[in-house]
Amino acid sequence: MTTFILVSGVFTGPHVWDGTAARLTSAGAEVRAVALTGLGGAGPSVGTEADLETHIADVVAVIDSVGQGAGGQIVLVGHDYGIHPVVGAADRRAEAVARIVYLDSGLPQDGVPALAAVPDPGVRDEVLRAAAEGTPGTGSVLPAPGRDGWQLWGSTADVPDAALDRLTALASPQPLATLLQPLRLTGAAAALPMAGVLCAGNGASIAMVQAQVNLGEPGLQPLTDPRVTFFELPTGHWPMLSGTTALAVTLLKAAAGEGHRLTPVDAARPAPHLRPFLLDMPEVPCERTDTMDLYLPQDVHGPRPAVVFVHGGPVPPGARPTPRDWPTLTGYARYAADHGVVGVTLDHRLHALTDYERAADDVADTVRRVRADPRVDADRVALWFFSGSGPLTADWLAKPPAWLRCLAADYPIMAPLPNWGRFDSRFHPADAVTGAGSLPLVLVRAGLEANEIAATVEEFLAAARRCGANIEVVDVPDGHHGFETIDRTDASRDAVHRAMGTLLRHLTA
Incomplete structure (x- = not known):
């Protein structure tokens, strides 16, 4: 017994x-x-x-x-x-x-x-x-x-x-x-x-x-x-x-010993976030600095627009490869460069739920450095956030600078989950979106998202609609969180093309 x-x-x-x-x-x-x-x-x-x-x-x-x-x-x-x-x-x-x-x-x-x-x-x-x-x-x-x-x-x-x-x-x-x-x-x-x-x-x-x-x-x-x-x-x-x-x-x-068993990390079989990007993108020149990589358009002269891709988290500080080398981030950055736009990936310090403030500082610092680069058109920059970096959008939504031409987010967590405890009010996008004005927003929504994360997205979208925000929702009905390396389907590819197409139009207009 x-x-x-x-x-x-x-x-x-x-x-x-x-x-x-x-x-x-x-x-x-x-x-x-x-x-x-x-x-x-x-x-x-x-x-x-x-x-x-x-x-x-x-x-x-x-x-x-x-x-x-x-x-x-x-x-x-x-x-x-x-x-x-x-x-x-x-x-x-x-x-x-x-x-x-x-x-x-x-x-x-x-x-x-x-x-x-x-x-x-x-x-x-x-x-x-x-x-x-x-x-x-x-x-x-x-x-x-x-x-x-x-x-x-x-x-x-x-x-x-x-x-x-x-x-x-x-x-x-x-x-x-x-x-x-x-x-x-x-x-x-x-x-x-x-x-x-x-x-x-x-x-x-x-x-x-x-x-x-x-x-x-x-x-x-x-x-x-x-x-x-x-x-x-x-x-x-x-x-x-x-x-x-x-x-x-x-x-x-x-x-009785029943239940689900986790899958160990296996070097011979990459983890889902390390599988290949769902689109075959051409190699482009990549310039690496301390925490930032620039993917540069080829045969394009003069300052070019830029898009900064912000990874999610929290990510353990010892994770290897670091996020700026994850296929999703590098895939999007190459996509941007292939279309004449500087793609930027970075490593920020969102290692724990208490790190949002310093992660926000890292993102802001990266943006300053990108805009100061003579190869970048400082007046045409976009930001693209993923997953757990969703709360970081609040700073940019609350008071968008004139040079921010578009803000995108893929399967974001847009509010603290119940087990996060009280969360700094600075990082509540649903509150901040009232200040977004005419800033173009693109939100990519995974149809197979976890219910708790999906609820934060719906809360944000409801707030965005109430204040008349300029938002486009791109749905991936059968897509999972992180679909770009998990769901190699036509619907997923179409979602990437549609979201990137909207962002590039706003950047290059």
Whole structure:
């Protein structure tokens, strides 16, 4: 028989698992929902003294109380913050644990506190300020959120109103030390099978994880181990409240070793973003500087218009090749050069969600350098953004300079996803587009886009239409995110030609 040990996240207690536990029990499993010290009514008088080690000990105690019956297995399930005491306990009782399930959570690392996984930068700052002040009483805990504050910890999509009311009513302040104390691991649990349950409504998906693996993120390469499986639920961050039955079924499958397995990076078979561009473009002269490449038209004299292609992200700093050498970027740059326009690719520093400001600085600096080049017509420049660089369009939409002749975006993320936390208002294109005026805009929309990304595009388009923006939408009905190297179809090729044709007309008019 399988015993599920369920550990909830910040501010919460065993009550969040009531529905899931009932369904697991009816399926023949044993269930233990852990009461972490100081949370969910488990000893509030000592709650402010609890730290991460306290909560690890709570989980270890439950593991020890279960033991390992003949033919039985223990499956640890950690949601949100709960994955930190789960991994800590598994490290101390690796011989007793059959599997760890990461439920819409991060990947805890040795020496890293749980605070690093908190999605909202404002909350992280609040915790650090409270810790620095060292105020007794309320200063040693993070107050539980009000009913409307749970969104800062993850999407509440699909959670019934009554369940959200109960979640709020039973919430407890979170002891700061549980978030600030570094997790200490010996590595004993590293070999345990694991399953990741991702909540698409919170902005996470198997495709996104696979894409990050493909980019060479070192910390994610172990996720391609055959003992690691993945599941995806079409709901927000609280599936135990919004999709109880689906979560129970998923946990049973995870315990049985089922699920999707990621594809390892294989040098013999390029990752999707490194496959050839869908159009055969001629070689053109390329001039490389530190972070920027210029693809130059041949046999063309005098200053020429230019288009700067801005890659998406976040991209790990160690990714090789770097984005300016990715086939999509080089393919578009050669296309531009073949039509008498200088194509520009660059590497900017969008390595994490907190890097948008410095990435914006990099793009602005590249544009200044391009316009200063005597081979470029400084009054005729276009910008083309891809994927996760979508938020960077806001700066240019809000107050377009006279020399910006067109702005394009392919399958962009045009608003923060739910698991991004609060996001700098500077990088909200739907707000900025009201200042775009007559600037020509081209948006290439992938028909098979992830729902969460597609929603940000629709939000932006609705705002653009309300303010009468000059926007052309190019649809690729059967196209995926990154279709230029994935979908070698006539429809995809037509979309590239149409988008490039519009941009080139505005540049050369």
